Amino acid sequence: MARELLEALDQAGVRLTGPRRELAALIARRQGHFTAADLLADAEQRSLGISRATVFRLLELLADRNLVERVDLPDGRHAYVPCEPSHHHHLVCVSCGAISEVEDCGIEAVTAEAARRSGFEIQSHRLELFGRCPRCQNVEPRQ
Amino acid sequence: MARELLEALDQAGVRLTGPRRELAALIARRQGHFTAADLLADAEQRSLGISRATVFRLLELLADRNLVERVDLPDGRHAYVPCEPSHHHHLVCVSCGAISEVEDCGIEAVTAEAARRSGFEIQSHRLELFGRCPRCQNVEPRQ
DNA sequence: CTCCTATTGAGACTTAGTCTCAACTCTGGT
DNA sequence: ACCAGAGTTGAGACTAAGTCTCAATAGGAG
Numbered sequence: 001m002a003r004e005l006l007e008a009l010d011q012a013g014v015r016l017t018g019p020r021r022e023l024a025a026l027i028a029r030r031q032g033h034f035t036a037a038d039l040l041a042d043a044e045q046r047s048l049g050i051s052r053a054t055v056f057r058l059l060e061l062l063a064d065r066n067l068v069e070r071v072d073l074p075d076g077r078h079a080y081v082p083c084e085p086s087h088h089h090h091l092v093c094v095s096c097g098a099i100s101e102v103e104d105c106g107i108e109a110v111t112a113e114a115a116r117r118s119g120f121e122i123q124s125h126r127l128e129l130f131g132r133c134p135r136c137q138n139v140e141p142r143q
Numbered sequence: 144m145a146r147e148l149l150e151a152l153d154q155a156g157v158r159l160t161g162p163r164r165e166l167a168a169l170i171a172r173r174q175g176h177f178t179a180a181d182l183l184a185d186a187e188q189r190s191l192g193i194s195r196a197t198v199f200r201l202l203e204l205l206a207d208r209n210l211v212e213r214v215d216l217p218d219g220r221h222a223y224v225p226c227e228p229s230h231h232h233h234l235v236c237v238s239c240g241a242i243s244e245v246e247d248c249g250i251e252a253v254t255a256e257a258a259r260r261s262g263f264e265i266q267s268h269r270l271e272l273f274g275r276c277p278r279c280q281n282v283e284p285r286q
Numbered sequence: 287c288t289c290c291t292a293t294t295g296a297g298a299c300t301t302a303g304t305c306t307c308a309a310c311t312c313t314g315g316t
Numbered sequence: 317a318c319c320a321g322a323g324t325t326g327a328g329a330c331t332a333a334g335t336c337t338c339a340a341t342a343g344g345a346g
Contacts, residue, residue, distance in 0.1 A: 052327095074267065106256065121280055
């Protein structure tokens, strides 16, 4: 998974530097979504000497190439999710942070209908679903 | 429209203070979405002497009561949109910032399908549509 | 009119993210 | 292997967004 990120960056003509390899590894071992601050904390905990700016720069690179997607959490924070570079949406578990990807399941029809009603020319959309994953439902049912 | 906001706050047992009346009026005269910073700038321009904290506090009050909705712009900024307190989604014009509301148009089916596939128990969702409104399409067609 | 409580402004504080710049390090060409 | 130069980095200043505290103020119920 870290390998995939690095390969994709290499393809894009981006240099594979030490900090980038290390950050890719940190991202790979994360479960679910993470914030820039999380990643920064990981790096500091391991004394990798990676600066804040580098973390933000890499996340921007990855986001530009759709190797990571920005998700806006319900509380307003910005998080990132490693994912396939195809269009899809995310299910975010509000208990444990687990992420699940959802391929198209009819959203196109919804946007088309909205465009028709409003006269807007829709360029992009963002759908985020929040709830509890199967595991968390078992741990604390009916919460 | 400022009246509606104030009435709703009154209903909720919140005091109708000077700053709140003034901010409600500023919100009412805004077209489309606005950020907390926009509102703050409006207030400063008119020398209303309203502090940053008060602006954020009112926006939080309004958001809690669904009188205003938080929207995450594609560039990551947080904006607010005055709106009906029923569930719906927003179409945001990326050229002029105009907002249009969309009532349910089949999104429930999409979330149900996603829940079925993933096993998640979906609690909430957020759908934001970005594009160009009819007016902007006419001004600069096919951009 | 009075009193109590919600609310306010000021400003310190925290967190997120950007920017600059000199120093460093990939990588392609030799 | 070596070199040159363009891409990248760390440090830290800087900006913007948002929160918090606390003394002072002002709604509004009675």
